[in-house]
Amino acid sequence: MSNVPSDLKYTKSHEWVRDNGDGTVTVGITDHAQELLGDLVHIELPEVGTEFGAEDGCAVAESVKAASDIYAPVPGVIVEANEAVQDSPELINSDPYGDGWMFVMRVDDEDAMDELLDADAYKAECDE
Amino acid sequence: MQRTALYAKHLESGAKMVDFAGWEMPIHYGSQLQEHHQVRNDAGMFDVSHMVILDLVGAQSKAFLQYLLANNVDKLKDSGKALYSCMLTPEGTVIDDLIVYFITATQWRIVVNAGTRDKDIAWMQKQIANFDATLTERDDLSMIAAQGPNARAKVLGIMPVDEVAIVEPLKTFYGAFVNDWFIARTGYTGEDGFEMMFPNEQAHKVWDALLEAGIKPIGLGARDTLRLEAGMSLYGTDMDETISPLVAGLGWTIGWQPEDRNFIGRSALEAQKAAGVPQKFVGLVLEGKGVLRSHMKVVCADGDGETTSGTFSPTLGVAIALARVPASCGETCEVDIRGKLHPAKVVKPVFARNGKSVLN
16 A cells, blocks of 8 residues: 555645645645656646646646646645756655655645545545 | 466566556556666566467468568568568558568468457458468467567576577577477567567466576566667557558568569558658657657648657657658657647657667
8 A cells, every 4th residue: 555644635636735834835746646657757847936726737747657637736826846856757756755745835725725635535535 | 357377477576467458467567667777778578478379370371471461471481580560451551560480381470469369360360261271379378578688698598408509599580499489589679589489387487487587577568668769660559450551660561572462452552652652650759858648749841740659768868759740741840748839859760779779
């Protein structure tokens, strides 16, 4: 079974969300997602300053096998993008919850955080 | 879903199994990229037992193949020599591509794709009716391809001396029977190596011996990126029953000579050739970042084309594709990747072989 840290929130589309406690969240793709995709070879990140609604496609993760859209888990503005994963997409395979983070958003609507799944709910989602 | 004799061995090696043409096959054993490099730099093995082995015998078996296949088996003069050919419809489109091994004038071994098994066999049995020849499927056999610069030496290293004497002298694209085995110096990766066919009962023992010799298991994922880099066509994506070999980069496999050899599809191909072939088959190398996939639109100066296969090339570190483009297409084009045009270089449809890039 893939790793699902209990201190993170999740989406059905396999993003993880870390509440940084300062009105921003860090977003990446889950261990389960990177396993499904296989070796990642190309990442397209959103530009800093771009605004997205919840569930808007805002990044792309491409593996040797397939391209997968990454969705904004909550509405907000991109404040940082992880250029390291652009240069070394394999970071997402080796450390999806650490060095493989993708971007940081300033959350427009804190209530939207309540819509996200907790670890148990995400695990249940993956098992279906 | 069907399983090969090696199913349990794949699981033992940590394979992620997927449905491939109705077969439960390993897509990778952890990392497709590492497996790709393993074959380009050392040695890897593929379970290709899902592919269909057919034995053809009979007094008119050669005449049958000369009628059935676009390439001319009369080119095969030495026992064991292999020939790559398309099998065409009367309209000159591709039913399948295959390898035929010449054993004697009355004995041949043919390997066709798993995904086209039923229609291939039905078509061949229909055409064979007028010939004194018999076609038999050999599903009692398994097949492992050992590929890579060190594959040949590693396989020979675990063979009995009397067998080495037969297998070691094999030249590229030749095969030989060794007791109840057939071993050929062929493959689908652009690397040296062997394709080995042997009784299903021996599959586990063979797999373990090859593992022991340092030949690592490789999944179908890396098989696809390896063959794409080597510029080898994949049936179902690079060509199919809607496509002529003349626009699929397979013109070189058509045995036009002698002119009086009447093979299925010949008159259609001659008419196409006379009318002028509007498209050509090329390789594309993406200039910037991104990944090319199959069936993306290719924009050339005088019209559009289409990628037929695309991937990120692990050997080159850039995205590559095989594509059909207008015959007039020059040295550059653009590829539509999810709505945006990206510049690409147009090259010959081969990217890497024998461990190295073949691009300038």
